[in-house]
Amino acid sequence: MSSSGVPAVTGRRLSQDERRRQLIGIGLEILATKPIHALSTDEVAARAGISRGLLFHYFPTKQDYHAAIVRAAARRLLSASQAARDVPAAEQLTSIVAAYAGFIDRHLDPYVAFFHGGPGADPQIRAIYDEVRDALTDRALAAAGAEATPVARTVVRGWWALVESMAVDRAGESGVPEGDLVAYAVQALPGLLAAAVGLGG
Amino acid sequence: MSSSGVPAVTGRRLSQDERRRQLIGIGLEILATKPIHALSTDEVAARAGISRGLLFHYFPTKQDYHAAIVRAAARRLLSASQAARDVPAAEQLTSIVAAYAGFIDRHLDPYVAFFHGGPGADPQIRAIYDEVRDALTDRALAAAGAEATPVARTVVRGWWALVESMAVDRAGESGVPEGDLVAYAVQALPGLLAAAVGLGG
DNA sequence: TCGGCTTGTCGGGCAATGCTCGGCAAAGGT
DNA sequence: ACCTTTGCCGAGCATTGCCCGACAAGCCGA
Numbered sequence: 001m002s003s004s005g006v007p008a009v010t011g012r013r014l015s016q017d018e019r020r021r022q023l024i025g026i027g028l029e030i031l032a033t034k035p036i037h038a039l040s041t042d043e044v045a046a047r048a049g050i051s052r053g054l055l056f057h058y059f060p061t062k063q064d065y066h067a068a069i070v071r072a073a074a075r076r077l078l079s080a081s082q083a084a085r086d087v088p089a090a091e092q093l094t095s096i097v098a099a100y101a102g103f104i105d106r107h108l109d110p111y112v113a114f115f116h117g118g119p120g121a122d123p124q125i126r127a128i129y130d131e132v133r134d135a136l137t138d139r140a141l142a143a144a145g146a147e148a149t150p151v152a153r154t155v156v157r158g159w160w161a162l163v164e165s166m167a168v169d170r171a172g173e174s175g176v177p178e179g180d181l182v183a184y185a186v187q188a189l190p191g192l193l194a195a196a197v198g199l200g201g
Numbered sequence: 202m203s204s205s206g207v208p209a210v211t212g213r214r215l216s217q218d219e220r221r222r223q224l225i226g227i228g229l230e231i232l233a234t235k236p237i238h239a240l241s242t243d244e245v246a247a248r249a250g251i252s253r254g255l256l257f258h259y260f261p262t263k264q265d266y267h268a269a270i271v272r273a274a275a276r277r278l279l280s281a282s283q284a285a286r287d288v289p290a291a292e293q294l295t296s297i298v299a300a301y302a303g304f305i306d307r308h309l310d311p312y313v314a315f316f317h318g319g320p321g322a323d324p325q326i327r328a329i330y331d332e333v334r335d336a337l338t339d340r341a342l343a344a345a346g347a348e349a350t351p352v353a354r355t356v357v358r359g360w361w362a363l364v365e366s367m368a369v370d371r372a373g374e375s376g377v378p379e380g381d382l383v384a385y386a387v388q389a390l391p392g393l394l395a396a397a398v399g400l401g402g
Numbered sequence: 403t404c405g406g407c408t409t410g411t412c413g414g415g416c417a418a419t420g421c422t423c424g425g426c427a428a429a430g431g432t
Numbered sequence: 433a434c435c436t437t438t439g440c441c442g443a444g445c446a447t448t449g450c451c452c453g454a455c456a457a458g459c460c461g462a
Contacts, residue, residue: 035322121236162359
């Protein structure tokens with residue numbers, strides 16, 4: 001568990017890309033454990049076997065470093081939350097929700113730390129959250145075969161919030177089996193969308 | 202705009218209660234604007250007209266101070282999200298949701314800053330969030346006349362997440378009138394609850 | 403009016419931390 | 433063997449969270 005996949009033979013000279021990857025990997029490890037304000041640049045530098053100064057060469061600000069880490073976590077979440085290949089159109093949505101819920105189930109603590117964690121007031125991080133929600137919303141709308149009107153998007157974003165809430169609850173305490181949760185969520189969406197067609201605007 | 206309601210005649214000697222209130226008031230003002238890591242004890246002390254040391258006499262740690270501020274914000278949210286008096290049972294839920302959505306609408310930026318903001322990994326603050334969600338869930342279940350089974354609680358918590366998501370979206374950009382949103386949310390809950398009766402456990 | 407006790411308050415100071423900067427040295431081409 | 437590039441060091445500055453010993457404002461009894 002020394003340092004995130006990359007062996008980090010201390011003393012070697014890494015390429016920009018290797019170093020960035022290593023530093024982000026270390027950040028992913030640490031931020032899964034403690035909040036940002038408890039992550040010190042000293043610790044990161046020590047784990048990476050480099051000087052404090054070098055960290056700021058790669059990420060001019062601690063906020064930038066934090067944003068890069070969250071962005072990496074977001075990429076993982078999005079790439080995990082795709083429909084399995086060779087899935088018939090009718091089961092696309094189920095496949096996506098199952099993948100998403102499974103991801104939360106497998107990585108509950110880090111998930112909560114990353115996506116309910118960072119300073120919500122930081123615009124960089126807020127933007128990343130929005131991108132994730134938008135991407136998931138696009139996928140769900142496409143899989144559900146629904147038109148992407150503004151109202152429909154709002155509803156689907158809300159529905160994702162519901163799914164996330166229940167998935168986190170489930171992984172935490174409630175005894176609902178994952179399969180049931182997925183089926184419930186998929187079954188609930190059409191009704192929510194249908195009832196929204198008359199909504200203002 | 203000197204300092205949050207309490208006049209704070211600098212130089213006077215305040216009682217413990219007055220001072221605490223004043224400091225929390227200042228925190229509520231500042232945290233509505235910027236994230237926690239950008240709030241310095243110096244700034245708070247300067248605004249309150251006191252020394253840095255005194256702040257730590259009232260809140261032994263910056264996290265404690267932060268938690269006290271968030272707790273105050275949570276109290277305001279909860280006290281605003283009640284059913285209006287003299288509302289018939291059938292409209293209790295509508296009244297609560299309207300109050301909640303109205304609160305978000307009136308205080309969008311502070312709301313997001315406080316309730317999507319704090320370090321999610323800080324257990325104190327996480328506990329406050331949980332208390333708020335639990336309290337709102339209790340109210341909604343009672344108003345809907347539903348039984349408070351574990352599954353129902355999970356569903357209602359998820360439904361609140363949906364309501365919050367849509368309310369924030371609404372206040373931000375989407376053109377859905379607030380009344381429509383409230384009616385939509387209230388109408389959606391029974392279906393979500395009914396479909397959940399068979400859920401595992 | 404004086405003395406004494408309680409307690410809100412000051413302000414200097416320590417250690418940690420975010421961030422800067424000038425310069426060194428390893429890698430690689432010629 | 434030289435030179436250019438560039439990854440990297442490490443000393444140092446300013447800020448900030450936090451501690452602590454001491455002062456003084458307020459109240460009480462005499």
